[in-house]
Amino acid sequence: MSGRLDHTRWLIGHTRRLLAPLGIAVAASVVGKALGVALLVVSVWALTRMAAGADLSVAGMIGLLVGIALVKALLRYLEHYAGHYVAFTSLQRLRELFFESLVPQAPAATQGEAGADLTERATRDIDRIEVFFAHTLPPMVAAVVVPAGYVAWLALAVDGASAVVVGLFAAAALLLPALAARGSWSNARRVARRRGAIAAHVADDVQGLPEVLSMGAGQRRLETLADHDDDLIAARTRAGLGTGLRSAGATALRAAGLIAVLLVAQPSIDAMALGLAVSIALWGPTRGVDDFVTGLDSAFAATARVREIVDRPALITQADEPQGLPQRSDVVLDRVRFAYPGTARSVLDDVSLRFDQATWSYLVGVSGSGKSSVAGLVMRGWDPQGGAVTLGGVSVDRLPLDALRERVGFVAQRPTLLRGTIAENLRLARPDASDETLWEALRAVALEEWVDSLPGGLEHRVSARGVNVSGGQLQRLALARALVAEPQVLILDEALSQLDGPTLVLVRERLAASLRGLTVIEISHRADLIPDDAQVWVVDAGRVVAQGRVGMLRATDGPFARLEARG
Numbered sequence: 244m245s246g247r248l249d250h251t252r253w254l255i256g257h258t259r260r261l262l263a264p265l266g267i268a269v270a271a272s273v274v275g276k277a278l279g280v281a282l283l284v285v286s287v288w289a290l291t292r293m294a295a296g297a298d299l300s301v302a303g304m305i306g307l308l309v310g311i312a313l314v315k316a317l318l319r320y321l322e323h324y325a326g327h328y329v330a331f332t333s334l335q336r337l338r339e340l341f342f343e344s345l346v347p348q349a350p351a352a353t354q355g356e357a358g359a360d361l362t363e364r365a366t367r368d369i370d371r372i373e374v375f376f377a378h379t380l381p382p383m384v385a386a387v388v389v390p391a392g393y394v395a396w397l398a399l400a401v402d403g404a405s406a407v408v409v410g411l412f413a414a415a416a417l418l419l420p421a422l423a424a425r426g427s428w429s430n431a432r433r434v435a436r437r438r439g440a441i442a443a444h445v446a447d448d449v450q451g452l453p454e455v456l457s458m459g460a461g462q463r464r465l466e467t468l469a470d471h472d473d474d475l476i477a478a479r480t481r482a483g484l485g486t487g488l489r490s491a492g493a494t495a496l497r498a499a500g501l502i503a504v505l506l507v508a509q510p511s512i513d514a515m516a517l518g519l520a521v522s523i524a525l526w527g528p529t530r531g532v533d534d535f536v537t538g539l540d541s542a543f544a545a546t547a548r549v550r551e552i553v554d555r556p557a558l559i560t561q562a563d564e565p566q567g568l569p570q571r572s573d574v575v576l577d578r579v580r581f582a583y584p585g586t587a588r589s590v591l592d593d594v595s596l597r598f599d600q601a602t603w604s605y606l607v608g609v610s611g612s613g614k615s616s617v618a619g620l621v622m623r624g625w626d627p628q629g630g631a632v633t634l635g636g637v638s639v640d641r642l643p644l645d646a647l648r649e650r651v652g653f654v655a656q657r658p659t660l661l662r663g664t665i666a667e668n669l670r671l672a673r674p675d676a677s678d679e680t681l682w683e684a685l686r687a688v689a690l691e692e693w694v695d696s697l698p699g700g701l702e703h704r705v706s707a708r709g710v711n712v713s714g715g716q717l718q719r720l721a722l723a724r725a726l727v728a729e730p731q732v733l734i735l736d737e738a739l740s741q742l743d744g745p746t747l748v749l750v751r752e753r754l755a756a757s758l759r760g761l762t763v764i765e766i767s768h769r770a771d772l773i774p775d776d777a778q779v780w781v782v783d784a785g786r787v788v789a790q791g792r793v794g795m796l797r798a799t800d801g802p803f804a805r806l807e808a809r810g
């Protein structure tokens with residue numbers, strides 16, 4: 244597990260191009276805090292001078308103090324502006340990095356329960372890192388430089404003994420947070436882990452609410468959530484106790500510092516007054532360190548969670564010199580052997596398949612036979628351990644990943660719609676697609692009458708995940724969306740499974756009539772209703788067990804006919 248120093252290096256690596264604004268924030272913090280101390284010190288110095296009979300202009304002193312206060316306010320603004328500029332630019336970069344690193348890991352990293360946890364890492368964890376960028380370096384530098392400067396001034400201009408005492412107590416106040424460092428760090432990581440677990444648990448419950456309630460598992464789920472909560476509360480209580488003890492220690496230290504100054508500076512009134520003024524005024528800059536230490540540990544714990552994703556070795560890698568895109572769009576698997584990462588069992592064993600350009604081919608087999616795994620390999624969700632997967636004669640691992648995934652459209656059995664209008668959903672891949680293109684796609688999936696009948700038509704709003712449309716409408720909308728994207732290969736993974744027989748036949752007929760060079764690979768566990776003239780591949784337990792024209796296979800007593808008989 245990486246430590247704080249390592250996380251600091253990693254985070255600073257993302258601010259390299261922001262050194263100028265960071266420098267401005269640090270300088271503004273140092274000068275601003277020095278002026279804050281000066282307000283008190285100058286006031287006390289003026290009073291001691293006046294008490295000693297010096298002829299100082301009160302108006303002039305007030306003018307000076309007002310001037311210092313104004314400049315200090317301006318510098319405070321500058322410190323915050325520059326600090327937050329650095330923070331938000333860095334956080335934006337981290338978010339980009341997070342998503343960039345997820346792309347080659349998808350869908351493996353984004354499947355199932357990982358979703359909610361990933362969302363927590365991509366949003367709230369990255370937000371928590373703000374403390375590191377915006378509220379750490381400037382106050383940290385100021386907490387060291389400002390006391391050092393005033394102690395030097397005290398020593399040179401007022402009284403050496405008071406300076407030593409003020410310096411020692413200021414240093415002790417700075418070192419106090421370090422005493423609790425180990426406990427606070429492990430606690431911060433525990434808090435971060437628990438927060439992630441709670442977010443994942445709540446997301447699962449919200450998504451699976453009907454199942455949880457119908458299984459009578461509501462109470463049990465709440466109890467598990469309460470356990471996570473208890474753990475979080477315990478960790479946060481411990482963190483609060485640490486902060487409280489540190490704060491009490493710092494207060495005691497400050498009081499002791501004042502008494503010590505009085506003891507060593509007497510009988511000189513000047514040394515006592517100025518020593519006290521510097522001591523009291525330095526509480527601000529030194530307290531700054533204590534303030535950010537807790538937030539900083541949360542930021543490092545959040546950094547660790549973000550790095551668990553970003554630093555994870557990519558499942559698939561981009562070719563150093565990707566090849567140009569092929570003209571053809573036939574898909575071929577040649578003697579492919581594949582086991583999911585971390586598992587020993589081959590789910591595809593010596594599999595060779597061929598899906599010709601501009602044809603609608605079928606890949607059928609019982610549940611678990613390896614059909615979806617084929618789709619995953621074509622889109623490079625994973626890479627096979629043996630054999631080759633080619634598109635238009637070029638190995639898919641030689642193609643730029645973005646271009647490959649643009650070319651290969653995919654419609655899942657349970658697709659997701661985004662909250663918005665039907666038109667917005669259909670235009671997901673092509674924001675500039677015309678209304679006519681959208682209607683054409685809707686006609687191809689036999690949805691044009693339904694959309695036309697909706698209030699607003701194309702502008703009708705669908706809810707997130709498409710809960711206000713039926714399963715079959717959802718699947719057909721997803722298919723229309725894939726058609727608008729104009730892929731060259733379209734993989735339908737049980738994507739028409741919720742359609743009744745006649746609608747299924749109608750959609751296949753309409754689509755097949757408008758293929759225009761599109762290569763369609765339909766994955767299904769059902770063999771009935773497939774047209775007689777279609778090419779089909781039958782897989783079973785990760786092996787190809789039959790292949791040919793459907794009509795021919797139907798007439799033979801073999802794997803296809805047996806699959807069809809299962810219904």
Ligand SMILES: Nc1ncnc2c1ncn2[C@@H]1O[C@H](COP(=O)(O)OP(=O)(O)OP(=O)(O)O)[C@@H](O)[C@H]1O
Nearest residue numbers: 583586590608609610611612613614615616617768
């Ligand atoms: N991400 C994964 N990690 C590990 N094993 C997996 C993963 N996805 C699928 N498998 C396993 O690989 C085998 C083939 O699964 P696959 O999803 O390819 O089958 P399928 O024929 O598409 O099944 P279905 O018709 O039920 O969708 C199954 O035994 C499954 O448990």
